Amino acid sequence: MGRFEGHVALVTGGASGIGRATWRRLAAEGATVVVSDVDGRSAAEISAEIAALGARGRFIRQDVRDRAQWQAIMAEIRAGFGRLDVLVNSAGILREGTVEDTDLATWRQVMAVNLDGTFWGCQAAIPLLKESGRGAIVNLSSVSGLKGDLELAAYDASKGAVRLLSKEVALFCARQGYPVRCNSVHPGVVETPMVSTFFTTAKLSDAANWTQPIGRSVRPEEVAGMIAWLASAEASFVTGAEYVIDGGITA
Numbered sequence: 534m535g536r537f538e539g540h541v542a543l544v545t546g547g548a549s550g551i552g553r554a555t556w557r558r559l560a561a562e563g564a565t566v567v568v569s570d571v572d573g574r575s576a577a578e579i580s581a582e583i584a585a586l587g588a589r590g591r592f593i594r595q596d597v598r599d600r601a602q603w604q605a606i607m608a609e610i611r612a613g614f615g616r617l618d619v620l621v622n623s624a625g626i627l628r629e630g631t632v633e634d635t636d637l638a639t640w641r642q643v644m645a646v647n648l649d650g651t652f653w654g655c656q657a658a659i660p661l662l663k664e665s666g667r668g669a670i671v672n673l674s675s676v677s678g679l680k681g682d683l684e685l686a687a688y689d690a691s692k693g694a695v696r697l698l699s700k701e702v703a704l705f706c707a708r709q710g711y712p713v714r715c716n717s718v719h720p721g722v723v724e725t726p727m728v729s730t731f732f733t734t735a736k737l738s739d740a741a742n743w744t745q746p747i748g749r750s751v752r753p754e755e756v757a758g759m760i761a762w763l764a765s766a767e768a769s770f771v772t773g774a775e776y777v778i779d780g781g782i783t784a
């Protein structure tokens with residue numbers, strides 16, 4: 534029996550990177566996976582990937598910025614699967630910009646996906662997670678939510694806010710007596726399309742700032758392992774906590 538037999542998990546941003554590695558890991562351990570992403574081009578590919586793994590689940594196109602779409606996806610999950618045990622908020626975007634040169638449109642865009650999307654997700658999922666009797670939310674923050682970078686004003690602010698939003702959700706659920714835990718994960722530099730695109734286009738003034746003491750990037754599968762543990766019954770007393778996986782950046 535896998536750790537997630539009988540569980541239903543929703544992973545946002547599941548078309549790529551950490552989200553993709555996470556739902557594959559949860560599925561491998563028995564979960565029924567609902568994979569969502571704004572990137573609808575991946576729908577057929579992801580549905581085929583779920584089937585090829587011999588897993589249960591489906592892809593649903595979703596823009597996490599849109600509260601109505603969150604309500605719709607929860608209704609679909611209730612109708613199609615009858616429960617939700619795990620929510621992983623992995624959808625996110627990275628935009629370069631200092632406090633001086635970040636324009637309002639960029640600021641709003643980053644906040645809308647990274648922060649509003651996570652907030653709407655937590656809010657929309659709590660009723661179903663509560664009903665499951667063992668709900669777990671894992672939110673993707675970053676080392677950039679723990680310390681400043683030189684040129685990521687909006688991203689750092691959004692990820693710092695995700696860190697504290699996660700604690701707020703955790704405390705609220707605990708004090709209400711809801712069986713829902715919520716934690717944040719803080720990766721360093723992970724080998725995903727987000728980062729490979731960023732490092733080829735960014736005009737960073739301090740590349741050394743990105744060096745990780747363990748001299749390599751984190752693999753998405755390593756982050757997925759941490760997320761899976763946090764979502765599992767093994768972490769049943771862990772809530773409101775921040776889990777760093779950064780090869781020593783913040784040590």
Ligand SMILES: NC(=O)c1ccc[n+]([C@@H]2O[C@H](COP(=O)([O-])OP(=O)(O)OC[C@H]3O[C@@H](n4cnc5c(N)ncnc54)[C@H](O)[C@@H]3O)[C@@H](O)[C@H]2O)c1
Pocket residue numbers: 545546547548549550551552569570571572595596597598622623624625626646673674675676719720721722723724725726727728
């Ligand atoms: N890669 C890293 O080094 C790193 C480090 C720390 C934290 N993170 C965080 O981990 C999460 C996943 O990042 P990744 O590296 O896998 O990135 P990625 O770009 O590989 O995947 C992100 C996914 O989010 C989706 N997405 C973007 N906007 C969306 C929206 N409005 N609605 C729904 N989906 C949307 C994209 O289509 C993409 O499939 C992000 O929140 C990111 O900030 C990444």
